[in-house]
Amino acid sequence: GQQLNQSPQSMFIQEGEDVSMNCTSSSIFNTWLWYKQDPGEGPVLLIALYKAGELTSNGRLTAQFGITRKDSFLNISASIPSDVGIYFCAGLRSWGKLQFGAGTQVVVTP
Amino acid sequence: SAVISQKPSRDICQRGTSLTIQCQVDSQVTMMFWYRQQPGQSLTLIATANQGSEATYESGFVIDKFPISRPNLTFSTLTVSNMSPEDSSIYLCSAGTGDNEQFFGPGTRLTVL
Numbered sequence: 001g002q003q004l005n006q007s008p009q010s011m012f013i014q015e016g017e018d019v020s021m022n023c024t025s026s027s028i029f030n031t032w033l034w035y036k037q038d039p040g041e042g043p044v045l046l047i048a049l050y051k052a053g054e055l056t057s058n059g060r061l062t063a064q065f066g067i068t069r070k071d072s073f074l075n076i077s078a079s080i081p082s083d084v085g086i087y088f089c090a091g092l093r094s095w096g097k098l099q100f101g102a103g104t105q106v107v108v109t110p
Numbered sequence: 111s112a113v114i115s116q117k118p119s120r121d122i123c124q125r126g127t128s129l130t131i132q133c134q135v136d137s138q139v140t141m142m143f144w145y146r147q148q149p150g151q152s153l154t155l156i157a158t159a160n161q162g163s164e165a166t167y168e169s170g171f172v173i174d175k176f177p178i179s180r181p182n183l184t185f186s187t188l189t190v191s192n193m194s195p196e197d198s199s200i201y202l203c204s205a206g207t208g209d210n211e212q213f214f215g216p217g218t219r220l221t222v223l
Contacts, residue, residue: 031210042114042202042214043153050210088152096141096206097168100152 006089006101013079014109021087021104022073029091032072033098034063037086046087047074079108112137112205114215122221123193130189131218133203138183141206144176147217148199156201159186193222 006023013019023032031050035043047058049065049072056063062075076083089101113136123129133142142159157178158166165178180186190197203215 033212035214040219042216045111045211045213048211090153090212092210092212095158095166096143096210096212097155097158098143098153098204098212099155102152 004089004091004099004101006104008104009102010105010107012107012109015079015081017079019076019079019083019106020073021089022071023089023091023101024071025091026070028069029093030069031092032063032065033090033092034061034072034074035088035090037088037103039085043088076106079106081108081110084108111211112139112207112213114203114205114213116203116215116218118218119216120219120221122223124223125194127193128189128191129193129220130187131201131203133186133188133215135184135205139205139207140183141212142180142186143204143206143212144178144186144188145202145204145214146199147202153202156188159188190220193220195222198222 004025033048034046037043047056047063052069053067054065060077086103086105088103090098115134117132144156145153147153155168156171159178159180161180177189198221200217200219202217204212206212
């Protein structure tokens with residue numbers, strides 16, 4: 001089946017630094033979604049990408065849908081303490097089913 | 111977007127018992143799903159909850175263990191049957207909108223003793 005590889009597994013950064021994470025797949029997806037999960041909460045949708053090459057921003061977040069449709073990246077600029085959490089990529093399979101990456105744990109130190 | 115609530119938010123259950131988790135969406139949605147998130151892990155799709163028909167299960171999940179109901183376009187239940195400690199996880203409900211976005215509930219944290 002399709003494999004989603006998300007990296008890095010964790011990041012320890014200082015406040016104000018930029019963060020970058022990516023996901024790669026062995027197969028093509030038609031939609032990529034990026035989520036953030038805080039402890040004790042469900043995942044919250046950050047950005048949705050629908051077209052190969054698409055670059056979308058949401059505040060300090062920027063995500064891109066790779067040209068090959070097999071990868072996506074998420075950047076967070078000028079990190080702040082509330083950026084702490086686990087970030088997941090997800091590729092949309094047929095019939096609305098999501099396949100998730102393993103997650104990137106982001107820790108922001110002052 | 112869709113706002114999703116789940117009940118209960120958490121529970122501690124004895125081995126061999128069953129727990130039914132409820133999921134309520136604030137608007138009619140086409141698609142509803144159930145996911146499992148084991149401790150420290152990512153999310154794994156259990157099944158698609160189909161309105162008016164049997165749920166569609168992913169490989170490794172069966173109806174006898176995880177019966178699902180979806181009586182209408184805003185509500186679904188997942189039952190975790192004959193529980194064992196290995197079933198201790200977060201169970202999450204999600205709803206898909208027409209533009210391929212998918213929103214999640216807050217999850218139900220289940221501990222089986």
